[in-house]
Amino acid sequence: MFFVVEIKDVIYVKPHLHGKDRLESAVHILNRKYANKVLCGIGLCISLFDITKITDLSISDKDGSACSEVRFRCAAFRPFQGEILIGKVKRCTQEGIQISLGFFDDITAPSALLPHPSQFDQEEQTWVWAYKADENDESHNLYFDIGEEIRFAVVQDHFTDISPQAAVTAKVEPNDADDTASAKKSPYTITASVSEPGLGLLSWWQS
Missing domain, CATH: 3.30.1490.120 (RNA polymerase Rpb7-like, N-terminal domain)
Structure with a gap:
């Protein structure tokens, strides 16, 4: 790391x-x-x-x-692919979960890399995993609560050139709200997974 x-x-x-x-x-x-x-x-x-x-x-x-x-x-x-890290849930959206390490926040676990089956709770604004210990058991809702410690695996990372020269090359129009928003990218992002056994909130596996 x-x-x-x-x-x-x-x-x-x-x-x-x-x-x-x-x-x-x-x-x-x-x-x-x-x-x-x-x-x-x-x-x-x-x-x-x-x-x-x-x-x-x-x-x-x-x-x-x-x-x-x-x-x-x-x-x-810069963590390596497959490395297991522990952070905290910073934010949940319909696209996935943002994770923070305290000094670095640009870590995202997309919805496709959450435990299956998971769904986004609109009222609570968080993701919920319908956990079953066995196929014949009843499901138990496990919530990705904000601020909770979460164990995740690094899938990949990505660098983006956000220098003024790159912006000129991309020809971003300042009056276009969508283009301006898309231009405000982080120079370094990490894609994470919490879909494998043992990953997810630490509290799930301690209880």
């Missing part, structure tokens, strides 16, 4: 920071740029792990910024 990734980048230290420790300044700049940001094809960068090398390049003749090439490592999040 968590791993360390090595990255190379060029940073610019403004003149008012020249008197400070170079490593301290680099840590501040890199954390502002990368912490809690999605790196396409890599995952969610949690925070700077360490800096392995700093090489001075030049001083800008425009504003006096010191330009340095930095090699560093970041702690990142």
Whole structure:
């Protein structure tokens, strides 16, 4: 789920920071740029792990910024396919269930990957699994209550380029409400399943 990734980048230290420790300044700049940001094809960068090398390049003749090439490592999040995780039910819609890990919310268990048979309760605005221990037993309704801990399996993840360049390429019309809404996508999403035995709310299996 968590791993360390090595990255190379060029940073610019403004003149008012020249008197400070170079490593301290680099840590501040890199954390502002990368912490809690999605790196396409890599995952969610949690925070700077360490800096392995700093090489001075030049001083800008425009504003006096010191330009340095930095090699560093970041702690990142990207679970593997089939990994079992525990989160909390954040929201239920007719399309499925949104799950939160606290630091990451873009996890969805679509209706097709919920236990069978499940149905959406319009009044309660939640999903309900009609559970049967045996085919001849009566069914018992098990609710996906908001805020409850849920065990799920990672099915797949997906990266979306939401950079301004990508928006221009897609030619999104700002006056089109539907297009604008569809353009507000998360850069990194995870599809989850709770359809296998042992998955679902932890309270189901503890009682």
